[in-house]
Amino acid sequence: MKITTDNIDDFATGATVLGTGGGGDPYIGKLMAQQAIEEHGPVDLIDPRDVPDDALVIPSAMLGAPTVMVEKMPKGTEALAAFEALETHLGQEAYATMSIEAGGLNSTVPIAVAAALGIPLVDADGMGRAFPEVQMVTLTMGGVSATPMSIADEKGNSLLVNTVSNEYAEAFARVTSIEMGGACMIGTYALSGAEVREHAILDSMSLAHNIGEAIRTAKHRSRDPVEAVLDLTDGYELFTGKITDVERRTEGGFTVGEATLDGIDNCEGRRFTLEFQNENLVACDSERGVVASTPDLITVLDAETGDPVTTERLAYGHRVQVIGMPCSPKWRTDEGLDLVGPAYFDYSIDYEPLETLQQSKHD
């Protein structure tokens, strides 16, 4: 399909749903994509199955502090230099770009990059959702290296980084982003078409689009937007309630907190807690204990409109529906859980798949 200024809003809405409460402000990414498409024309979203085995795909992303990204937006051409540096290094031209995360800001930033470079965007990503750190991609498990990574700023500075692990790539990129004024663009995880098919999460961008479209059209046709999202994602309604308390604190650069909900409608009489670190990570029901946890997706939707609610906008009195969506099976392996399971985020719970937890509820 073509990504145009007419359907970019749907991508952004769906990306916010897959952002599970975090992933940065998709508003900025959406506007960047909108302007780039206006200037350079629509972007081809291509099926990963159609990418030649040996074609070079270079995913692109913005990295840094959200406060900086909303104040100092990119120049828009940083990726050009970053791509050129990588292409020269690898001795091959980039066939396409790709999103590292299907959730939040970075789902739409590569659309702008694709438009500016005149290359297609592969319908896939490395998370199927949003996570805060560079190494937290299924590609890491597949042995795809985050480096050589190109890091570029608006001034024309660029670096090519080689590291021994993807964790080091995260660490160096983070430090560099500070020197570059708190935000930068990166080209990373250069991979072949064959590797995309084997290690990435496929069809996630069109899923984001379909979710956004479903929410928009459900509103117009007075259908339940939440049902529409659950249908598309094989998800479950976890809780319907009113937010009665939100606690937040800053720990190690993350906004860490917990929201408490009191049940309404069919959840009347029950209580629910949602723990988040930028993204929603653990959901507990007063009667049933943990009902969903990372890496499964937990998203809060406005009970009336179905619009996704990010963690920074959780506030007392908001009536919401919390939904759970199964993550990619790739995340449910031991390696996957080491990277992004509850223990990585310091929660002392054992991961159980969302579907299992839902089934035990009915036993």
Place this chain on the structure above:
Amino acid sequence: MTNYRIGIDVGGTNTDAVVMDGDDNLRAKTKTPTTKDITTGILSALDVVLDDSGVSEDELDYVMLGTTHATNAITERRGLNEVGVIRIGAPATRSIRPLLEWPDDLAEAIGNNVAILDGGHEFDGRLLNDLDEEQVRAQIREFADVDAFAVTSVFSPVRDDHETRVAELIREEVGDDVPISVSNEIGSVGLLERENATALNAALTSVASEAANAFVDAMDERGIGANLYFGQNDGTLMSVDYAIRYPIFTVASGPSNSVRGAAYLSQVENGIIVDVGGTTTDVGAVTEGFPRESSVAVEIGEVKTNFRMPDIIAIGIGGGSIVSTDGGVTVGPQSVGYKLTEEARCFGGETLTATDLEVAAGTIDIGSVTPDVGVETVEAAREYVRECVEREVDRMKTSADPVPVVIVGGGSILVPDDIGGASEVYKPDHYEVANAVGVAIAQVSGEVDRIYSLDEMDREEAIQHAKDEATENALAAGADADSVDIVDVEEVPLSYLPGNAVRIKVKAAGALDH
């Protein structure tokens, strides 16, 4: 000490006026229809209250005016300036040009003149790029025909020198007559939203100066030599000169005036205010006597902005709301609006309105006809209104604890006294002119909203610095030095950034200097 003051609030339907004495007692009040030229309505309201109170023109110390002219100008795209929108931040920020997401007709109404030039700073105050003064001058000359300039530079809430310098260059190039709005004086971090607010402000300066001149002329015509002030949207006042420079701050001053007035009339300093008008009900929160600010970007004329705005939810229920009895009784959001006296049944019209139900129930006595409405319809409508108001009151609360609820405005009768979640419900005397009272008792304030690096100064020092600056701003706005208090301090740590960056917002307010 006489120290009489008049508060006037020009609303969409009514122009309200009150006379207050030096001890803030209400001496006279009136509600008159808002007129198309506004001034006529203001003068007739003024005449009524002066007559009723027996206060003479030369006993008036202050006249305060709350208006919606700026909001209307944006909504109707009327009388807006052509603006030169200059962003300083290149090579950064080029990926999203100014006004990109504005509705086309609004962007065209202000001329669609935009430029992104070299300069700006990083989050920690480092230079992002040098300001290129020749490039700036060339751009100003290219914008030769604009009526006003809006200047925004990257991270100007951290360092404003590039904005200040560009304003100087504009002065040198085009002289003193063209209004210049600089973003650090208007909005906070979030470049697009701050730039939008600054551009809207620049677009409004001519409308604002016309409104201000009309106000001044009207007072002259009545021989009133009092000090004149405008109400702004944080519930405080600004001088006429200030209102011409920062007209954007009058947007949503109406609901803010109501919140202040309701708090004063009920003596509730912390709680929820429900202002029931002709077409809508505004629900807001009062914190230490002032309207609580919205913490998220607020849209004005479909444009996202981030300058301080009151946290208000409007619902479509008011005295003119149309009552539907098809499959359950509902009230609003459709309304007969200002045509109440033609269309409502109690005035002989055809449409069943919320007002008709109260006339039928005998709680109010207006119009010429008593509508024939069953008691169960009245009860069902009241229940509907109660549920809607309860839900919005709950959304405005910050915790589950019951809070005082104050109900004001001309349509107060529609809202029952038993609101769930309220510790107590107040319907204070003079509830129908709470907004005019709010502007009459208003104070003047000063604000600061800046990012500090706590590596460079300690926390106490940073807060003190912000407090001092806010106090200075309040004094500059005309506050009496002995009465200035710090009314709000907010501290937000900024994540993912080194240097212990923290955003500090401080507001100081005080009585008008006599």
